Amino acid sequence: MxxxxxxxxxxxxxxxxxxxxxxxxxxxxxxxxxxxxxxxxxxxxxxxxxxxxxxxxxxxxxxxxxxxxxxxxxxxxxxxxxxxxxxxxxxxxxxxxxxxxxLRPIRVFEGVPSPLREARPGDVDFVVVRENVEGEYGEIGGRLYRGLPEETAVQEAVFTRKGVTRVVDHAFELAAGRSGRLTSATKSNGIVHTMPFWDELVAERGALHPGVTWDQEHIDALAAKFVLDPGRFDVVVASNLFGDILSDLAAAIAGSIGIAPxxxxxxxxxxxxxxxxxxxxxxxxxxxxxxxxxxxxxxxxxxxxxxxxxxxxxxxxxxxxxxxxxxxxxxxxxxxxxxxxxxxxxxxxxx
Incomplete structure (x- = not known):
């Protein structure tokens, strides 16, 4: 053994x-x-x-x-x-x-009421797949002129083809083994470089997984839909920051962040x-x-x-x-x- x-x-x-x-x-x-x-x-x-x-x-x-x-x-x-x-x-x-x-599974259990009256056991059972090592949580940046009126903080987001592709592939493969539905979190209408790049790679990898139906949602609208209709989701893939926020919101929807793994x-x-x-x-x-x-x-x-x-x-x-x-x-x-x-x-x- x-x-x-x-x-x-x-x-x-x-x-x-x-x-x-x-x-x-x-x-x-x-x-x-x-x-x-x-x-x-x-x-x-x-x-x-x-x-x-x-x-x-x-x-x-x-x-x-x-x-x-x-x-x-x-x-x-x-x-x-x-x-x-x-x-x-x-x-x-x-x-x-x-x-x-x-990987953050979200499930409403029988006996743990969700704060959302429409989030019922059996209806809410999805997974947030968060990119975990790059994205918005990069180390590139710094602080200038500390304590002065012109004090400046710069934080760079880093999205690489390898980093995005591998986490998106994992999400598509997970979706293929579940219900075959995937949602990608984006904000390409406001974040002009990294998010269009993310969207392009999701579309590229999605073409290689014809058995999975996928769509994309802007992060603000997606957060609202988590609250309004959490049962519609199965696998959600997101960048480091977006995935961090969405998964904690989803845990609260499930009734308690204390049960979230x-x-x-x-x-x-x-x-x-x-x-x-x-x-x-x-x-x-x-x-x-x-x-x-x-x-x-x-x-x-x-x-x-x-x-x-x-x-x-x-x-x-x-x-x-x-x-x-x-x-x-x-x-x-x-x-x-x-x-x-x-x-x-x-x-x-x-x-």
Whole structure:
């Protein structure tokens, strides 16, 4: 039996609570499906930054390069600027390991009412495919004349043929295996260089996937349609910034950002992929035992699927659906009183 080595980075805040919960679920489902998992835990976090001046050691990528996958909790803490925590840990891992696909599944579960009255279970089930390593989040730019009236900030967006093509191809292939529908997010009526380039490459790759019906929507109209008619979407592909915004909006539509998972994928598997909930570190509730572990658990299920265990992954997501639809067990963000431990134990009982 092949043993999968998983690098655990609990991070900050509730990340240190939801990652152990996800591991308990992983161990339960692994035992039933004959999967061998081994964990190595790394203390990379804002706490480490405050103590040692860096989110992770200089050789951090080398320390986890040989792992089969990475499970991350959350990053961020009061007193440490967000750009420090992001560029000190997440972005080096995403870019260093060419995790150019950010996959964000969105689903309205029975038992978790959406804030939209028309967003019903079974009707809303789509995926946002976000370009994850270039686009608007480029490093090119700078600040001039700090503190003076003419102070200037310049940030360059970088879109490459290779970068756009590979994420768009991934989205088309995903759509081909689902309902065969894809929507591309753009803003080519206002952003004159990068977005027309994006549109041209989407059309080019779309011609190679005749089984997929696709269209494009300007990002402002698309955000409105996410709210007005989320059930119309299946696969949505977007640039780094647009995908970031759309996927958080979609998670809120599903009822709680606390249940939303994400995968940072290197599809070629030359490097480990990273899986993480998207709820953030939530320092206001950290240490109180009330964090919702579903985002981390669903992320762990995505990790199992990536590692070649779709049945085990399906068992976890089925258990999530059953727990929410047949019990009143809820953490406070979902309107209940269950602790993280109680909620996790209830899910393990179903497994």
């Amino acid at each position: 092949k043993e999968h080595r998983i690098a655990l980075i609990p991070g900050d805040g509730i990340g240190t609570e939801v990652v152990p919960a996800a591991c308990r679920v992983l161990d339960a489902v692994a035992a039933r499906h004959g999967i061998a998992l081994a964990y190595d835990t790394f203390d990379w976090s804002c706490e480490r930054y405050l103590a040692e001046g860096a989110m992770m050691p200089a050789d951090g990528l080398d320390l986890i390069r040989g792992h089969d996958a990475i499970l991350l909790g959350a990053v961020g803490y009061p007193g440490v600027p967000d750009h420090v925590s992001l560029w000190g840990l997440l972005i080096p891992i995403r870019r260093g390991f060419q995790q150019y696909v950010n 994400a995968a940072n994928l290197n599809p070629e598997r030359d490097f480990p992929s990273m899986f993480e909930p998207v709820h953030g570190s939530a320092p206001d509730i950290a240490g109180r035992g009330m964090a919702n572990p579903l985002g981390a658990i669903w992320s762990a299920a995505m990790m199992l699927d990536h590692l070649g265990h779709p049945e085990a992954a399906g068992a976890v997501t089925d258990a999530i659906g059953t727990l929410l639809s047949t019990t009143r067990l809820r953490t406070p963000d979902l309107g209940g009183t269950a602790t993280t431990a109680e909620f996790t134990a209830g899910l393990i009982d179903l497994l």
